[in-house]
Amino acid sequence: MADLRKLLGMLGPYRRDLVLACLLIIVETSFELIIPTMMASLIDIGVANGDVGYMLHKGGQMALCAILALATGLAYARFAARAAYGWGAGIREAEYSSLQNYAFSNIDKYETSSLVTRMTSDVTVMQNTINNGLRPLVRAPVMLILGIVFSFSMNAQLALVFIILTPILGFVLFSIVRRVAPMYSILQKTVDGLNSVVEENLRAIRTVKAFVRGTFEEEKFDEVNDGLRSTATKTNATAVLNMPVFQTVMYFCVVCIMFFGGSMILLGRLQVGELTGFLSYVMQVLNSMMMLSNVFLLLTRSLASASRIAAVLDEEPALKERKDPVMEVASSDVVFDHVSFKYSQDAKEETLEDITLTMPAGSTIGILGGTGSGKSSLVQLIDRLYDVDKGAVRIGGVDVRDYSLSVLRDAVGMVLQKNLLFSGSVRDNLRWGAEEASDDEIWAACGIAGAAEFLRRFPQGLDTELGQGGVNVSGGQKQRLCIARALLKKPRILIFDDSTSAVDTATEKEIRDSLKKLEGVTKIFIAQRISSVMEAQRIFILDNGRLVDSGTHDELLRTSRIYQEIYESQIKGGSL
DSSP: OHHHHHHHTTOGGGHHHHHHHHHHHHHHHHHHHHHHHHHHHIIIIIIHHTOHHHHHHHHHHHHHHHHHHHHHHHHHHHHHHHHHHHHHHHHHHHHHHHHHHOOHHHHTTSOHHHHHHHHTHHHHHHHHHHHHHHHHHHHHHHHHHHHHHHHHHHOHHHHHHHHHHHHHHHHHHHHHHHHHHHHHHHHHHHHHHHHHHHHHHHHTHHHHHHTTOHHHHHHHHHHHHHHHHHHHHHHHHHHTTHHHHHHHHHHHHHHHHHHHHHHHHHTTSSOHHHHHHHHHHHHHHHHHHHHHHHHHHHHHHHHHHHHHHHHHHHOOOSOOOOSSOBOOOOOOOEEEEEEEEOSOTTOSSOSEEEEEEEEOTTOEEEEEEOTTSSHHHHHHTTTTSSOOSEEEEEETTEEGGGBOHHHHHHHEEEEOSSOOOOSEEHHHHHTTSOTTOOHHHHHHHHHHHTOHHHHTTSTTGGGOEEOTTSTTSOHHHHHHHHHHHHHTTOOSEEEEESTTTTSOHHHHHHHHHHHTTOTTOEEEEEOSSGGGTTTSSEEEEEETTEEEEEEOHHHHHHHOHHHHHHHHHHHHTTOO
């Protein structure tokens, strides 16, 4: 309930709409509860005495109450919809904002499909709680209390019949809710699993078709889809048990009242109109209890979703700034001082262990190592995508944890191993590096990155529209556009995480030669090919998270066994 209360605290400007909706429900219910009393008088006085004028008068009053109830009901629907969808939009916005503040280590805790579900399906559940649950939640207690009061005022003896049955209904509801509550959490996790399979398939659809694995993927989808169907069926089959039980008790109650009420009419202790009006109140009371049972089921499901949403909102960003951060990167030298790091505190082995190295300002640095040696992990510590566990990373003599995150990341341009472009024009994508960049600046960056030559062949040039993820350009073109985007930042430090792997050797050399002209910029190349780093002023070799060798190309050829093996294997394989 604490999670639900927290989310309700996010109603903000829609709180007034919610309050007005509640008041309108009370007014509507009051009008409806007056009608049975009027109906009893119409039958016992108007019909019994043949007084047409009285019947028309009471009938008009009943019609007026019905019209007013309809009007207030329509007004309620408008305010409830505004409150529900405005609240849902606010929750999604808060979740999305929280995700933007997450560090990589926070995001690593969740699957992408789960985050999508928490921002869509779970929020929809919360909206439905107001849309479908607010009306019975407010209406049912009002009808229950007033219905009992009016029914006792009409005939206390008959009222005892359904008062006795009320605890039975309460026990049934408690039993169903207690059983179904954990099922809703399982149901939402099953939705996560389905979304994960769909997302993975769509992302890798070209690979699926290339390897003719469509049938396998369909079978995998069918499995999780059947799992969702089974879970949803079991959950809802349990949840709807309250309806037949409530209806059975309700009709049993009606039969009892008809029996005792009929006996009292024969004895002259009750009038037909009173019994008719009393039955109306009994039906309203029992229906209100049925509505309450549905509300409890809605609340039970919303609690599961509220907990999942609150987990996203309550997640503390792993990276925090100092209260008085350093607001300027004065120099581009990088120092790793006995750095150790691992992605999870529960991990038995460290990803990087006791790394000490220096990258002078304006130098060109190469980093080599096998798969899983920690190359990408090393450079991700420079702009604080992750924080070190031990030691320190310093830029310009200042610990990176002392910088403002925005200032630090503006000073570091990183072209990641997995290049990503966004839907929109080439110009829009490149301006991620500098929002106000002119076309001349964009073309200059594209020239250095080797992207200008193919962009000029596009009929629309910089206005060429890119599909989601840049699907309509080749891997090499995508890499060059990402390099141009990083160059537009005019960073103090440039990191290339194997970001020319899809570029031919000749083009890669042209890019490296162009980058040499950038003065005062520290350039760090992570590569699989020695040709990508052999001209670097310093090459660092990592193995299993440790720095094993460093030096120039010539020095390493003489002293490093690992470097010699890589060099000879690539020469023999024709990689250079």
